[in-house]
Amino acid sequence: MLKYIVKRLILAVVTIYIVATLTFFLMYLVPGGPFLSEKAPSAATLAALEAKYGLDQPVTVQYKNYMLRLLQGDMGPSLKQRGKEVSDIIFTRLPVSVKIGSLAVVVALACGVVLGSIAALNRGKALDNIIVFFSTCGIAIPSFVVCTVLMFILGEKLRLLPTFGLNTPSSYIMPVIALALYPMSYIARLMRSCMLDVLGQDYMRTARAKGLSQTKALFKHALRNAILPVVTYLGPMIAYTLTGSFVVETILTIPGLGASFVTSITARDYPLIMGTTIFLAFLLVTMNVVVDIVYKLVDPRINLQ
Amino acid sequence: MNQNNASQEGKEKSRTVPLTFHLKVEDFLPASAEEKQELVTMRESVSFWRDGIRRFRRNKLGMASLAVVLFMMFFAFILPSFYPYNYYEQLRGSESLAPFEYSKAEQAQIAEGRKVFPHLLGTDTLGRDIMARIMMGSRISLLVGIVASAIILVIGSVYGAIAGYFGGWVDTIMMRIVDIIYTVPDILIIILLSVTLKHPLTRLAETAGFAWINKVGVGLISIFIVFSLLYWVGMARIVRGQVLALKELDYVSAAKALGAKNARIIRKHLLTNCIGTLIVTTTLQIPASIFTESFLSFLGLGVMAPMPSLGSMAATALDGMYSYPYRLFAPAITISIIILAFNLLGDGLRDAFDPKLKD
Numbered sequence A: 001m002l003k004y005i006v007k008r009l010i011l012a013v014v015t016i017y018i019v020a021t022l023t024f025f026l027m028y029l030v031p032g033g034p035f036l037s038e039k040a041p042s043a044a045t046l047a048a049l050e051a052k053y054g055l056d057q058p059v060t061v062q063y064k065n066y067m068l069r070l071l072q073g074d075m076g077p078s079l080k081q082r083g084k085e086v087s088d089i090i091f092t093r094l095p096v097s098v099k100i101g102s103l104a105v106v107v108a109l110a111c112g113v114v115l116g117s118i119a120a121l122n123r124g125k126a127l128d129n130i131i132v133f134f135s136t137c138g139i140a141i142p143s144f145v146v147c148t149v150l151m152f153i154l155g156e157k158l159r160l161l162p163t164f165g166l167n168t169p170s171s172y173i174m175p176v177i178a179l180a181l182y183p184m185s186y187i188a189r190l191m192r193s194c195m196l197d198v199l200g201q202d203y204m205r206t207a208r209a210k211g212l213s214q215t216k217a218l219f220k221h222a223l224r225n226a227i228l229p230v231v232t233y234l235g236p237m238i239a240y241t242l243t244g245s246f247v248v249e250t251i252l253t254i255p256g257l258g259a260s261f262v263t264s265i266t267a268r269d270y271p272l273i274m275g276t277t278i279f280l281a282f283l284l285v286t287m288n289v290v291v292d293i294v295y296k297l298v299d300p301r302i303n304l305q
Numbered sequence B: 001m002n003q004n005n006a007s008q009e010g011k012e013k014s015r016t017v018p019l020t021f022h023l024k025v026e027d028f029l030p031a032s033a034e035e036k037q038e039l040v041t042m043r044e045s046v047s048f049w050r051d052g053i054r055r056f057r058r059n060k061l062g063m064a065s066l067a068v069v070l071f072m073m074f075f076a077f078i079l080p081s082f083y084p085y086n087y088y089e090q091l092r093g094s095e096s097l098a099p100f101e102y103s104k105a106e107q108a109q110i111a112e113g114r115k116v117f118p119h120l121l122g123t124d125t126l127g128r129d130i131m132a133r134i135m136m137g138s139r140i141s142l143l144v145g146i147v148a149s150a151i152i153l154v155i156g157s158v159y160g161a162i163a164g165y166f167g168g169w170v171d172t173i174m175m176r177i178v179d180i181i182y183t184v185p186d187i188l189i190i191i192l193l194s195v196t197l198k199h200p201l202t203r204l205a206e207t208a209g210f211a212w213i214n215k216v217g218v219g220l221i222s223i224f225i226v227f228s229l230l231y232w233v234g235m236a237r238i239v240r241g242q243v244l245a246l247k248e249l250d251y252v253s254a255a256k257a258l259g260a261k262n263a264r265i266i267r268k269h270l271l272t273n274c275i276g277t278l279i280v281t282t283t284l285q286i287p288a289s290i291f292t293e294s295f296l297s298f299l300g301l302g303v304m305a306p307m308p309s310l311g312s313m314a315a316t317a318l319d320g321m322y323s324y325p326y327r328l329f330a331p332a333i334t335i336s337i338i339i340l341a342f343n344l345l346g347d348g349l350r351d352a353f354d355p356k357l358k359d
Helices: A002-029 A044-051 A059-071 A086-121 A126-140 A143-157 A167-197 A200-208 A215-226 A229-250 A255-266 A270-296 B002-016 B033-040 B046-060 B060-082 B104-111 B130-166 B166-185 B185-196 B198-206 B212-216 B218-230 B232-246 B250-257 B264-272 B275-298 B310-317 B323-353
Strands: none
Touching: A002 A059, A002 A215, A002 A270, A002 B185, A059 A167, A059 A229, A086 A126, A086 A167, A086 A215, A086 A229, A086 A255, A086 A270, A126 A167, A126 B323, A143 A167, A143 A229, A143 B310, A143 B323, A167 A215, A200 A215, A215 A229, A229 A270, A229 B275, A229 B310, A255 A270, A270 B185, B046 B212, B046 B275, B046 B323, B060 B130, B060 B323, B130 B166, B130 B218, B130 B232, B130 B264, B130 B275, B130 B310, B130 B323, B166 B232, B185 B198, B185 B218, B185 B275, B198 B212, B198 B218, B198 B310, B212 B218, B212 B264, B218 B232, B218 B275, B232 B264, B232 B275, B250 B264, B264 B275, B275 B310, B275 B323, B310 B323
């Protein structure tokens, strides 16, 4: 177990290092800079600005400096939002995204598991077909489509929900649905096939034969076994919720990290792009490691080597 | 199948004859020519392909999705050449027309008795026919899906096969690299690369011999590059797993004993035998690539104007979505149909071709 965790952690550190390095040099490859897009500054101002941010040094020196500062948790100043540190921007916007994201994950998990189990228990009946149909559609519809359609129907036509910001509790509904639909559909499909698999196993018959009630057999034996593959999906699901947040936050003008990432790219705010990418990569990789370890702990059959 | 039939017939015969120790003389008569013929006419042997296709044709959902995919191909690649409007022409005086609405100039033409083809979905704010743009956008989506998946298929299968076949430290190193790329958050790197690749590609397009880059579009090429850089790892893992099992089989040892080179064994014996998995994984990769392209274009990072993409069309329609909802819904529905059809097609092909699910 310990060996496995150590191996995963080393892999995670290497991955984050690679992402950081890749991001740094990719940013360096882009000609021009964040200052060029503004009202053409004079050569002297440009030189002064570059000297201030250390952009006049050779790339290897810049790389070394950036990495050293990164190790201390310093991601440098934002070039466009003057006077703000990248880490400040990230940490003021992070809680918003985390709130929406975690709500979406919970909704997707709960609804997906329930819908998938219902479909499996009613195999071949109308209810099963309906759930399968909608979950198949849910996988095919991109989050920006879900989001805009929701905005159009619930926000504009019916005027039930606010179409921007996060000021009232009801404004959480749309982003959470838009983010949760895909993972929910995916989990429902996964759950259905695993549940069908489990229901056909011998130990289910044994459980019923030894006098366990149907409900007890379902919860004690079927659900616990069928839910395991869903746990492995948690890692990709967190990644998906994150990328979904780029679109959803941009459309619904929610001041979260996803929207900030997209604007930093269009504004060519290099330290902010770099900081956000590295931070998000760190978050994702850590979550993946945690999920993998949890999975090994939950399923005793998994070989730890 | 033939054996099954034969044994079933045998069972029926033994059931009809009551259990007895008396031997029937007629059972021992020499077989007549007719009976001999019955043994000879065996059913034609069913190849892997015919078996899979037969199974696939029985799958109604799969066939329907195949029909939709073919229709979308026709819609995207052939129909635009017969459609009277194109995706970039800005028709003066016919900006922001509603579906089936005619501009003043066109109404004058109709009054003169000339036939004017209606704008099926109206025009956008620049006077471009939306239907034509949707066709072109679907073409981009399909191109991205198919080309990216083809690249992924080539890189992933060769890489996975080499890692699995040679094993040992080659495998360890190669799969470590895969592990690392697998854990890299793909969408972040894709966004980053598609931003940074544009400048070097535009510069490369200016040098002699690379003018074709502009023809295809810098945005499209950078999408191909980033997809093929990151997405092949899933394919490589699947192929490696299959090859690990396949290389232990006797026909590989036989090929080795006959002096076949490693490259030949991989090409002729290993990859051809995971063809089912390759087909299914590639088909399911298509909607994933289309999904990512539309996502990038929606954020304004994908293909560049005037080239339309379903994602960027939806993004531009967002501004006027309350006055012109069809401008948003048309690309949104098209992209959803394309992704849904490819997903269902992939599911159908998996049921038909994946040997693991064979009954």
